Amino acid sequence: MARVIPGNAPLELLGYGTVVNSGPGTVYYGDDQYVSATSNDGQLTAGQTTAISGAMWFVSDAAGAEVGIISSPTLVGVTGGSSQSATSVGAVVPSEVKRKMWLPTGMLDGASAAGDAFDESSPRLNGAQTATPVSGTAYAVGNMVVPAGRTVDSITFMSAGSGASGITGYFFALVKQSDLTVLAKSADSSAAWAANTPRTLLMTTPWTATQDTAVYAVFVMVASSMPSLSGYASHIQSINRTPVFGGTSSSGLTNAASLPSPIAAPVQAAAGLPYANINSKTSAPAADVSEGLDTTVVIGTVSATKTVLVKPVQFPITVRGVSLVLDNTAVATSDTDFWTVDVGRIPSLSSTFGSIMATKTTQVTGGVAFLTNQAWTFDAVTFTAVNQTLVKDDILAIRFTKTGAPTNLQGMVASVRWQVA
Numbered sequence: 001m002a003r004v005i006p007g008n009a010p011l012e013l014l015g016y017g018t019v020v021n022s023g024p025g026t027v028y029y030g031d032d033q034y035v036s037a038t039s040n041d042g043q044l045t046a047g048q049t050t051a052i053s054g055a056m057w058f059v060s061d062a063a064g065a066e067v068g069i070i071s072s073p074t075l076v077g078v079t080g081g082s083s084q085s086a087t088s089v090g091a092v093v094p095s096e097v098k099r100k101m102w103l104p105t106g107m108l109d110g111a112s113a114a115g116d117a118f119d120e121s122s123p124r125l126n127g128a129q130t131a132t133p134v135s136g137t138a139y140a141v142g143n144m145v146v147p148a149g150r151t152v153d154s155i156t157f158m159s160a161g162s163g164a165s166g167i168t169g170y171f172f173a174l175v176k177q178s179d180l181t182v183l184a185k186s187a188d189s190s191a192a193w194a195a196n197t198p199r200t201l202l203m204t205t206p207w208t209a210t211q212d213t214a215v216y217a218v219f220v221m222v223a224s225s226m227p228s229l230s231g232y233a234s235h236i237q238s239i240n241r242t243p244v245f246g247g248t249s250s251s252g253l254t255n256a257a258s259l260p261s262p263i264a265a266p267v268q269a270a271a272g273l274p275y276a277n278i279n280s281k282t283s284a285p286a287a288d289v290s291e292g293l294d295t296t297v298v299i300g301t302v303s304a305t306k307t308v309l310v311k312p313v314q315f316p317i318t319v320r321g322v323s324l325v326l327d328n329t330a331v332a333t334s335d336t337d338f339w340t341v342d343v344g345r346i347p348s349l350s351s352t353f354g355s356i357m358a359t360k361t362t363q364v365t366g367g368v369a370f371l372t373n374q375a376w377t378f379d380a381v382t383f384t385a386v387n388q389t390l391v392k393d394d395i396l397a398i399r400f401t402k403t404g405a406p407t408n409l410q411g412m413v414a415s416v417r418w419q420v421a
Contacts (some may be wrong), residue, residue, distance in 0.1 A: 002067055004060040009315045009420045010035050011058045013067065014063075020049045025063025027212045031055050033293075034314050037061065061294040084325065097310065104156070104198075104277055117156065117277035119144040121246070124233045129272035130160040131231040135223055136253045140216040140266040141246035141276050142177055146209040149419065152184060154279045155217045158230035163195040166224025171256040172201045174278070177214035177243055180262035185218075188255045193227055200279065216246065217276035218263065220253050231272040239268040246273045259398035294417045295396075302339075302400045307353050309346070310416055311396040317418045318389045319343065319357060319396065322378040326372075327411025331362050331370035337404035338362045343378065343416075348393035357387035362406060372411070 004011050006025075010033050013019065023046025030041045033224045044050060046065070058067055103117040104124075121141045133139040146152055156171040164170075170193075173185035193199055217230070239245045247268030252258055295311045304309075305388050322343050331339065342352035344356040358381045361367035370376050390396055398414060 004058045004065050004067060006060050006062050006064050006303065009033075011067075012055055013052060013058070014055045017052060018049050019044070019052045019067055021046055022066040022068065023047065023063075025061045025065040027060045027067060029058050031056065032287055035059055036314055052204045057153050059323075065411050068116045078373055093370045117279050118150065119146070120277040121273065121275055124275065129231045129233040130228040131270065131272040131274045133219060133221060133226055133274070134248065134251070135221065135226055137220070137251040138173075138249040138253060138259065138263055139219045139229075139274060140175060140249045141219075141245070141274050142214065142216045142218065142243070142266075143245055144215050144276070144278055146207075146213045146215055146278065148186045148209050148211045148213075151206050151208040151280050152203060152215075153206045153281045154202045155186070156198050156277045156279060157217070158198045158275055159193055159195055160228040160230045161195055162225075162228040163197070164193045164221065164223045164225060164227040164253045167191075167193070168222040169255055170219075170221035170223070171259075173218040173220070173256070174203065174207055175216040175218050175263055177216055180216075180265065181257060182261035182263065183254050185217065185221040185259060186248050195227070196230075199243075208283075215242070215278070216266065217278060217332050218249070219258075219274060219276070220256075220259065221290050222254060229274040231274045232272045234268065236268055238269070239273065243270065293419060294415050296413065296415040299398075299409075299412040299414055302412055303402075305400060305402045306398045307346075307397050308414070309395055309397050309415060311418075313390045313392060313396060315420065316389060317396075317420055319383070319418050320388075320396070321414060322358065323415045323417075324376045325373065325413050326370050326376075326409060327413075328372055329370070329407065329410035331366045331407045331409065333362050333367055334404070334406065335364045337406040338367060339409065340401040340403065340405050341399050342399040342401070344387065344397060344399065345390050345393040346397050348391070353399050355387040356384065358383045 002011055002013065004027050021044035026038040026043055028035055028037050028043045036059060042050065056269055093244065104119060121143045152174050155174060167190050169188040169190050171186045171188050174183045176183055184203040184205055184207035187204050189201060195419045244266045248265035249263040249266045252257060297310050299308050338361055339360065340361045342356045343358045346353055359380050360378055360381050362369055368376065396416060400409065
């Protein structure tokens, strides 16, 4: 069953069959993410059912509830602002969902909670091999992705049958797969590390992804006797295909400060890769499941200064991109006759446009012309981060300001990409 948590973003079930509300509270359902207790297609009290054929979104009253598919069920997916421990009675849970529901939890570093794992280099069931690192040499292991909006607070490696002795120090680091730059690293530790023991180190500065990012977890230790690390069997030639899954990297390292950025390209020379998992103290953001949500509106022709309402917000969202297109019309650049386009909001209980997050013009100086039937995007515009997130009852809006006598914006269509905050 999937938990519908009061106050969270709506939960989406995608599948076919009969949905049951197992209670204890009442759920309200609809065919899009704007469902609420006052705007919905219907409600289910505890024990009631309704048919589902495709996507259905749910919110609950203050008591909370659980919903699931019980009759001839096919569960395609569960997304939204509710529990990840979501299944459907009798349904086949997708393998990736199942794997992530079995990730390690409760990572600890001394008395400091280091968070729960949200990705791992390989499922723990594959841990039938050990890897023995070299003192002072970085060992990088990949096959992990940090979703946009996710923060990495700590990294975990697991010793196998041999612990470490004669430890001078060790540290872990997070490295971007694409260019091998160091994103975050832990402080140096010299704590004893016994055999068959997980070790989690906190990053000195947690790192948050702004877009889905493939990463390596990096292990470095200086010791007279190195530990064996729990790992998984690998075919060396397969591991070393681009992008390399993992292997040894920079050498001659003495402490965290000595790790170069970028690190040396990893090369795998043995049959086993270490197991690692990356952890976060915060719960999964909606970025994990709501990348690329967008709202598209047909604005029509804009011939004078005006503000266009794009989206009334029912729960916190963060705007990630804006794209405009004109119908068979071009607008040339000009420093005397131009349009200024601001993306902002009308705050709750207000009628004033403000909190501008991004601006673009058709001026010659610093602006861009509209081309016929081509997207005019804000991809190269720097957004003001503090204004990108809108809260419940705000209105996402776009203001078009006319200076001089520019060509009308003919047949305007706007698309705004966003994710649940």
